[in-house]
Amino acid sequence: MHRRRFLAGAVAAGFGSNSARALQKLAPGMTPPAFRRTGFDGKPVDLAAFKGKVLLLDFWASWCAPCVIIIPHFQTWQARWGARGFQVIGISMDDSAAEAKAAASRLGVNYPIVMGDAKLAIAYGGILGLPVEMLVARNGRILSIWHGETPPAVIENAVRASLG
Amino acid sequence: MIRTVWALLLLMAPLLLSGVAAEPAMAATDIIPAAALVQPAELAGELKTAKPTILQVGFSKLYQQAHIPGAIYAGPTNSETGLAVLKAEADKLPRDAAVVIYCGCCPWNRCPNMDAAYTALKAMGFSKLRALYIADNFGQDWVDKGYPVVMGQ
Numbered sequence: 331m332h333r334r335r336f337l338a339g340a341v342a343a344g345f346g347s348n349s350a351r352a353l354q355k356l357a358p359g360m361t362p363p364a365f366r367r368t369g370f371d372g373k374p375v376d377l378a379a380f381k382g383k384v385l386l387l388d389f390w391a392s393w394c395a396p397c398v399i400i401i402p403h404f405q406t407w408q409a410r411w412g413a414r415g416f417q418v419i420g421i422s423m424d425d426s427a428a429e430a431k432a433a434a435s436r437l438g439v440n441y442p443i444v445m446g447d448a449k450l451a452i453a454y455g456g457i458l459g460l461p462v463e464m465l466v467a468r469n470g471r472i473l474s475i476w477h478g479e480t481p482p483a484v485i486e487n488a489v490r491a492s493l494g
Numbered sequence: 495m496i497r498t499v500w501a502l503l504l505l506m507a508p509l510l511l512s513g514v515a516a517e518p519a520m521a522a523t524d525i526i527p528a529a530a531l532v533q534p535a536e537l538a539g540e541l542k543t544a545k546p547t548i549l550q551v552g553f554s555k556l557y558q559q560a561h562i563p564g565a566i567y568a569g570p571t572n573s574e575t576g577l578a579v580l581k582a583e584a585d586k587l588p589r590d591a592a593v594v595i596y597c598g599c600c601p602w603n604r605c606p607n608m609d610a611a612y613t614a615l616k617a618m619g620f621s622k623l624r625a626l627y628i629a630d631n632f633g634q635d636w637v638d639k640g641y642p643v644v645m646g647q
Contacts, residue, residue, distance in 0.1 A: 353560070353637065353645065378606065393572050395604045423555050425570065448558035452645070456559055460600050473545020477629050479601055 355455035358472050362387065362464060363453040367444035370431050375419060375442045383415045384492045385466035386485070389446060389457045391424045392433035396479040397461040401437050403482040407489060408441045414493050415468065420444040423457060467492055524632035525609040531599070531627040532594060537562075538641040546624070547587055551580060551611040552632075560637055560645045562596065572606035577614055589619040596625070600631025 356362065362385075368374040377385075388404060390397035411492045420443035422430035427445050434443050451457035454464075463480065465473040465488050474488050532540075539562065540546065550557045551569040561567070568580040587593065593615065597607045608625055615623050628635045637643050 391599075393553075393570070393606050394600050395606070396600060423553060425554050446555070447644075448555050451555060451559050456633055456637065458556060458560055458633025458637055459598055477634065479604070 353456050355454070356464070356472060356475065358474060360472050361470055362466055362472055363450075365444075365450055365453075369442040369444055370434055371442070373442070375444050377419075380417050380419070381470055382468050383417045384411075384468055384489065385464075386416070386489060387464040387466065388420045389451070389454075389460060389462040389464075390420055390422055391422060391460055392429050393424070394460045398433070398437070399483055400461065400463075400485075401439065403486065405438065405440050409442060409491070411493055416489065416493060418440065419444070420475045421450070423451065423460060437467070457458065465489065465492060523601045526612045526625045530612070530624050532624045533627055534636050534639060534641060537594060537626055538639075540635075541642055546590070546592035546594045546622075548594045548596065549580065549583060550597070551576070551607045552599040552605075553597050556597075556632060558647055560632070560643045562636070562643050563642050564567060565644075566642070570599075570607050570639070571611040571613070571614065576607075577610060580611055580614055581618065584618055584620070587620075590621050592624075593620055594624045594626055596628060596632075598626075598628040598636065601630050602628060636637055 362377065364377050366378075366434060369375040386404065386407075388397075388401075390401070392398070407416060408418050416442040419442060420434070420439065422434075422443055423446050424430035428444070430445065446457070459477060461478070463476045463485060465475075465485070467473050473492055476485060498623050545564060548565040549568040550561050550565045551571040554567060555569045557565070557567045557569075568576075568583040569640055570576040571580050584593070595608065595611045595615065597605050597611075599605060599607065602608075612623065612625055
């Protein structure tokens with residue numbers, strides 16, 4: 331019910347005198363914007379370095395219940411399919427890195443996590459609600475984008491199909 | 495045997511409780527009465543004429559990306575720090591001011607901010623307090639609908 335996909339193209343963000351510039355949304359077939367940040371473990375996380383893998387980008391926050399509920403599934407898939415070229419990358423939208431790191435530690439996350447910010451979020455078409463998950467194929471193109479509380483089986487089936 | 499089990503449970507209680515408390519709340523927004531809700535279309539209409547004071551009580555990175563024109567950042571109210579920000583902003587307003595709070599961080603029944611913000615402002619005596627009902631998130635229920643928005647800081 332809460333599964334949503336981004337609409338293709340630009341969506342006008344506003345009307346009237348306070349109308350804002352268009353928000354350029356991402357859609358399947360597009361390439362996710364590059365980023366290079368330091369992971370919670372102190373190692374660099376460069377999106378370009380994962381070319382050739384099936385990527386699951388997870389925008390999340392420690393206070394977001396639907397985000398936290400699904401993380402154990404990501405951990406399972408990372409462990410199960412990592413050797414086949416599957417990689418989860420978490421992007422925390424927490425205001426506090428300390429809280430995000432504490433949550434990641436408590437959950438025992440087994441994949442890299444970086445801190446996100448408004449600039450990165452806008453580059454990704456706006457992360458205007460959590461969670462947001464994005465599946466990227468081995469060719470570097472976006473396959474699917476899910477907004478909100480998505481049944482894990484929906485994402486799992488897409489990941490499984492993309493791994494071949 | 496039973497004594498041993500009870501002793502173990504007592505010893506483990508702080509650990510178990512801390513684990514439970516550490517997870518985000520699973521349900522929220524059961525405090526705000528239906529009469530205090532305002533729908534997105536209704537508020538968007540109001541913005542063309544009367545302009546209530548609008549307080550965004552969610553996470554700052556959401557506000558920094560996009561917010562309702564004129565909205566003041568006052569959160570996140572799931573934390574004591576954020577509640578203090580909200581109270582400081584609200585304290586500048588007359589208690590009979592028309593105030594609307596909103597978040598949109600996640601689905602309405604998962605939001606960790608709205609109940610706390612509503613409760614705090616009610617306790618401060620705000621008589622014309624309303625809460626913007628955002629069913630799924632700010633992106634889908636406000637921005638994608640084409641309602642007024644300011645992007646960036």
